Amino acid sequence: MQIDTLVKSPGCWLSMREDTGIVVSSRVRLARNIRDVAFPGWAGEGERVRVCRELRAVFDRTETMAGSLFLDMSELTALDKEILKERHLISHELAEKGAGSGLIVSEDEGISVMINEEDHLRMQAITPGMHLEEIWHGLDLLDSEVERGVGFAFDGRLGYLTACPSNVGTGLRASVMMHLSGLKLLDEAQAVINGLERIGLAVRGLLGEGTEASGNMFQISNQSTLGRSEGEIIAQLVCVVGDLVDHERHARARLFQQRRTFLVDHIGRAIGVALHARILSSREAVDLLSALRLGVDFGFITNLKARQINEIMLLTQPGHLQKMCNRILGPEERDQMRAGLLRDRLGEVKLRE
Amino acid sequence: MKCQICQQNEANLQVKQVISGDVREIAVCGECAAKSGVKEASIPMLTDFLFGIGMKPQPQPVDEDKACVECHMRYSDFRKGSLLGCAACYESFESELRPLLESIHEGDRHTGKAPAGELAAAETAGLKDRLSRAVAEQDFEKAAELRDRLREIESKREAAACSGKGDSNAD
Numbered sequence: 001m002q003i004d005t006l007v008k009s010p011g012c013w014l015s016m017r018e019d020t021g022i023v024v025s026s027r028v029r030l031a032r033n034i035r036d037v038a039f040p041g042w043a044g045e046g047e048r049v050r051v052c053r054e055l056r057a058v059f060d061r062t063e064t065m066a067g068s069l070f071l072d073m074s075e076l077t078a079l080d081k082e083i084l085k086e087r088h089l090i091s092h093e094l095a096e097k098g099a100g101s102g103l104i105v106s107e108d109e110g111i112s113v114m115i116n117e118e119d120h121l122r123m124q125a126i127t128p129g130m131h132l133e134e135i136w137h138g139l140d141l142l143d144s145e146v147e148r149g150v151g152f153a154f155d156g157r158l159g160y161l162t163a164c165p166s167n168v169g170t171g172l173r174a175s176v177m178m179h180l181s182g183l184k185l186l187d188e189a190q191a192v193i194n195g196l197e198r199i200g201l202a203v204r205g206l207l208g209e210g211t212e213a214s215g216n217m218f219q220i221s222n223q224s225t226l227g228r229s230e231g232e233i234i235a236q237l238v239c240v241v242g243d244l245v246d247h248e249r250h251a252r253a254r255l256f257q258q259r260r261t262f263l264v265d266h267i268g269r270a271i272g273v274a275l276h277a278r279i280l281s282s283r284e285a286v287d288l289l290s291a292l293r294l295g296v297d298f299g300f301i302t303n304l305k306a307r308q309i310n311e312i313m314l315l316t317q318p319g320h321l322q323k324m325c326n327r328i329l330g331p332e333e334r335d336q337m338r339a340g341l342l343r344d345r346l347g348e349v350k351l352r353e
Numbered sequence: 354m355k356c357q358i359c360q361q362n363e364a365n366l367q368v369k370q371v372i373s374g375d376v377r378e379i380a381v382c383g384e385c386a387a388k389s390g391v392k393e394a395s396i397p398m399l400t401d402f403l404f405g406i407g408m409k410p411q412p413q414p415v416d417e418d419k420a421c422v423e424c425h426m427r428y429s430d431f432r433k434g435s436l437l438g439c440a441a442c443y444e445s446f447e448s449e450l451r452p453l454l455e456s457i458h459e460g461d462r463h464t465g466k467a468p469a470g471e472l473a474a475a476e477t478a479g480l481k482d483r484l485s486r487a488v489a490e491q492d493f494e495k496a497a498e499l500r501d502r503l504r505e506i507e508s509k510r511e512a513a514a515c516s517g518k519g520d521s522n523a524d
Contacts, residue, residue, distance in 0.1 A: 033440060038424050042438035118436060140466070147468050153440035154471050158454075159463025161440040165450055166457050168443070170465040200459065227460015 021297055021306065022245050023130040024177040024217065027088070028139050028234075031162045031171035032121040035151040039163040040101070040116040048100030048116045055115050058149035059104050064142040065113070068106045074099040079328070082319030088126060093117050110135075111142065118163045119171075121146070128310065130241060132174055136234050159226065169226030174234050176241050181216040181294045182251035185266065192247060193218070200224055201240065215286030215313075220244070256298065267295035268351050275346060279332075280339040285316050288342070295351070304349050312345050356382035421445040477506055 033039060034055075040048055059065045071084070073094060081095040090103050094117040101116040114122040123142060125135035153161040159169040167173070183189040193203045204219040220241065222233045255263045270291030273284075280288070293309050295301035314320060316338045322329050329337065356364045357379050364380035417429040422445050426438030431446065443450065455461065480503050487496040 035440065038439045039437060041434065041436045042424055042426055143466075151470075152468055154468055155440070155443060155463075156471065157462055158443055159465060159467070161443055163436040165437070165443075165454055168454070169458065169463045172465075224457065224459040226454065226458035226463060229465035231465075 021129075022179055022248050023241060024179050024310070025126060025128050026130055026132045026135055026174075026176050027124060027126040028132065028136045028172065028174045029122055029124040030139060030143055030160075031119045031167045031173075032123070032143070032146075032160060033153040033162060034120050035153045037120070039118075040120060041118065041163060045098075045100055051120055052100045052102055052115050055121065055150065056102070056104065058146055059113060061149060062142060062145040064111065064138070064145060065104060065106060068104050068111075071103045071105070072099070073097050073101040073103075079319060079322055083323055086314065086317040086319045090114055091117060091122075111138070119167070128307075130176065130238075130245075132176065132234050132238055132241075136172075136174065136230065140230070167225050169224075170228075170230050170233065172225055172230050172233055173221055174237050175219050175221035176237065178218050178220060178241070178244060178248070179216055179290065179293055180218055180244070180248050181290050182248050182255055184216045185255060185263075186251050188247075188251060189216075189218075192244065196220060196240065196244075199240070201237070214283055215290040217286070217290070252294075252298070263294075263298070264300060264351070264353060267291050267298075267300050270295070271301070271346075271349055271351055274342045275349070277339045277342070279335045280316075280342060281335055282317065282338070285338055285342065286313065289313055292346070292349070300351055300353065301349055302352055304346070308345070312342065316341055354380050356380065356385050358382070358385040415449050419446065419449070477503060480506070 034051060037043065037051060038047065040051075043051070056070055059068070071080075073081070076084075081090065084090040084103065085092060085095055087109065089105055089109060089112045091114065094101055094103070094114045097116065101114075104113040104115065106112070110125060110127060112124050112126075114124075123139060123146075125139040125142075127135050155161055160171040162168050162171055180189055180192070183192055196203050200223050202221050202223045204221070205214060205217065220237070222237060225233075228236075270288045274288045274292065277284075289309050289312060292301060292304065293306060296304050296306055296309065315324070318329075318334055321334050321337050321341070325337070354364045356362045358381050362382035362384060364382050366381050366383065415428065417427070417432070419428045420426065421438055421442045423441035424438035426442060428446055428449055431437055431442070437443070437446075480499055484496055484499040484503065487493075487499060
């Protein structure tokens with residue numbers, strides 16, 4: 001499998017399932033390091049190359065990652081790296097690395113492994129909808145498979161040892177991407193976010209750390225990795241996300257019952273702009289898609305699926321737009337292409353009251 | 354006895370306080386006690402008044418040049434990049450990292466998954482402790498039971514080592 005086939009692949013995790021509503025996707029990642037080897041940031045290039053080779057061989061022998069693709073960071077173009085970032089397969093930090101750093105990714109992109117990013121290993125499982133327990137179970141199995149081939153840095157008291165002390169212990173970060181446009185339209189999202197931060201959860205925007213919540217998308221994850229077991233961390237998040245879904249449903253019900261004209265206007269305007277705009281920035285596009293998603297969830301738009309919206313969200317990002325026409329585009333050209341793509345894909349969309 | 358705060362009035366109150374683990378008794382007059390709010394029986398407030406620091410322990414000075422015994426990363430390197438050099442840094446900078454870990458995490462002890470070998474090692478160490486205690490207390494029945502469990506774990510470990518495989522235990 002090559003990166004070009006990956007880009008065109010309909011098997012991308014975002015379009016795998018139909019059940020994306022308020023919870024857009026679930027993600028779990030584990031940080032691990034090899035025993036008695038310096039962490040990647042402190043090790044020399046030779047050591048990183050050796051570790052990378054060793055780890056690739058270990059993953060090749062696992063059942064979970066059979067037939068997966070390996071991409072060496074030193075062999076990828078800047079555009080390829082951009083595509084991988086937009087697909088949530090690599091971080092900005094890994095993209096900056098060269099020889100000795102790489103990515104192993106399963107055919108459906110559901111499991112990806114960053115080698116020599118901040119830690120020797122960052123293993124990630126991702127899926128649409130709310131399936132945290134299920135993907136944790138899968139990642140746990142992969143972790144155990146890998147552990148049979150390589151000794152992990154572990155301490156009886158501190159657990160799995162990581163380059164950054166904020167990941168020590170379980171090395172587990174579980175996160176859920178939520179579409180909270182009902183709460184946002186009623187101006188109640190900020191209060192909810194403050195509440196989440198008070199109970200020790202982190203809230204970030206669509207594109208991870210340091211980004212604001214565009215398109216009414218919020219990424220909610222555990223902050224602490226030491227003190228509670230993996231099962232307890234996941235259970236807390238599942239419980240909080242369940243409550244948040246109830247809050248969002250309640251907000252949407254109030255919008256529907258008390259401010260229906262405002263709601264339909266919001267969705268109708270988005271359809272109007274999406275079908276007729278000739279220039280669209282990334283930010284404007286995700287906001288329009290958020291309104292369309294709300295229209296689909298309410299049944300005001302019937303000939304569009306959440307899965308298709310996910311796909312458009314991915315394809316309208318700068319890297320994907322450029323890969324599709326196989327050349328580097330300036331921001332203005334990208335905005336025009338993005339508007340064109342929305343018109344093409346959403347041409348049949350109609351508002352039904 | 355004179356008040357230990359103003360050194361003028363006659364002391365008519367004895368206040369006990371704990372500072373960094375030491376219990377001190379201080380004699381104060383009614384006026385100074387009222388000023389420091391001791392009426393509300395607030396010992397930390399009086400401590401604040403007397404020493405200006407409250408009950409919080411003073412942070413330990415950090416040696417920026419301290420280096421990890423294994424990878425030789427200095428603490429100042431960690432402060433610059435926020436990343437440690439190797440697993441041994443956790444032990445080398447144990448006292449420096451402790452307040453940081455306490456501020457980030459909910460607990461100070463890992464309670465989740467462990468690699469198969471580590472789990473067996475922790476269990477064996479616990480059993481050995483209990484075995485020595487049972488022998489010391491001359492509880493030979495218990496000691497025999499613990500010895501058998503230890504042997505069982507050891508033989509399982511050897512078998513796993515021979516096949517090159519081991520099962521990991523989730524939480």
